Amino acid sequence: MIAGQAERARRTLGGPAVYAALAVIALFVLVALLAPVIAPHDPFAQPDAATQANLAPSGAHLLGTDRYSRDVLSRLVFGARVSLGIAALAVGIAMTLGTAVGALAGYAGGWTDRLVTRTVDAILSVPRVLVLIFIVAAFPHLSVFGLAIMLGLTGWPAMAKVVRAQVRETAAMDYVLAARALGVRPLGILTRHVLPAAVPQILVAATLAVATVIPLEAGLSFLGLGVRQPTPSWGNMMLDGADFGAHTWWLLVFPGMAIVITVLSINVIGERLREMVDPRVRASR
């Protein structure tokens, strides 16, 4: 009885928040995909920097204009494309590399595993922002695409750790031994028997990685080190507003809200996925 009620309570607590989060992400992705259709103005157009700069939100510019007289809503919409696109590509790269390295280490075991684990731990002990700042300093003309790749190349160790742990656990299963006993090759065992069991964990880690990459890119762009002008990203839009502070609040609030809402939603979805996947959490339900 009590267990049933608790279960129901948890479900209703988890339900609407997760659905809302999914709706938000679906909406933002749709906005990013349909940016040219949705944006009311050209995000790069500077109609008149003398008279139309830093206009507060109004009927003509729903979210105001920035210091170059560009329409903030349009830049926000195209910024979604840039910020979410970077996150997707970066996490895709990190997931692919991390899965490959983690699977290799976890399945091979022995010195391969020790070497990879130590290397990953060493990399993880260096703050990622610091590494990225160095990279940007070394390649000052990094394109948006290049930035996404760099974010991906610095993101794989965390993924590798997750995959390695799961692969090690699965590799000790009886059915893996059975597959070996029937003559299946190591690569076949890894791809058909071991990795499929890690897919849920990989998805959880990837979701949470998106929630890490978005603020990371925003932070770099806000520092002027990430996405460069005139390309809009949520982070560098806030940089535009930083000089005048509260006088041009719309330049800070709207991109800031976009970042916060996105990250919050992804975290809600990620945590929910983790609950569904993690047997320890499931067992305590």
Next chain:
Amino acid sequence: MTTLLDVQGLRVSFGPRPAVNGVSFAIASGETVALVGESGSGKTTTGYALMRLLGDNALVQGTAVFEGRDLFTLPEAEMRSLRGRRMSIVFQEPATALNPVMRVGDQIAEVARVHGESVKAAREMAVAMLERTGIADPARRARAYPHELSGGMRQRVMIAMALLLKPALVIADEPTSALDVTVQAQILALLGELKRESNTAILFITHDLGVVAQTCSRAMVMRAGEIVESADVETLFSAPSHEYTRELLAAVPRLSP
């Protein structure tokens, strides 16, 4: 009868004390031999050693000549081509020895796939084999996941995998210990039937002397890593020569005094 497998001086150690200590025996083609003993006697380790399934922490010594080649000196690739094709193993616990997220038909077919059959041929072989194990509606069952099957059916699937390619030797590691008594009898009958069809020899690893009496022609009694007695089943049951064998026989529970 020709000798299929000849094991000489098999020793397996995981540390200072050997788990298997100088075991020698031979199995003829088509023969069913029991390896009997209590838990920890080294019988399962012997079976795993023959399939070369023990981890790197196991030190295996001795020779095991199977179809003319020493299993312990074969390159891994050749060993892999033997596994599932010429020799295979049925595990004790079908619930954990089947991949939970793979359809059972695909798991059976995989054995044929890895030994060179086409996807289509492998699938057909899997369904045909399921039918031979006595599973009703095999084409539909092939699409089931392990959790959708009963324990007995899962063990039939395991047997189908092990015997699909008509191997010369099957190591059956307590194949019925996890099952109900009635299902046990069916599984033993199935194993016997399939082995006769393909003239497969079986090394039957068990602690159950009832199963031994039912299925095997010869039995080897193992204790603390050594074979203490080896005899045909009638002799073993009527006139056990070793004290430990007598103890084992005395330990079988009886209903009437």
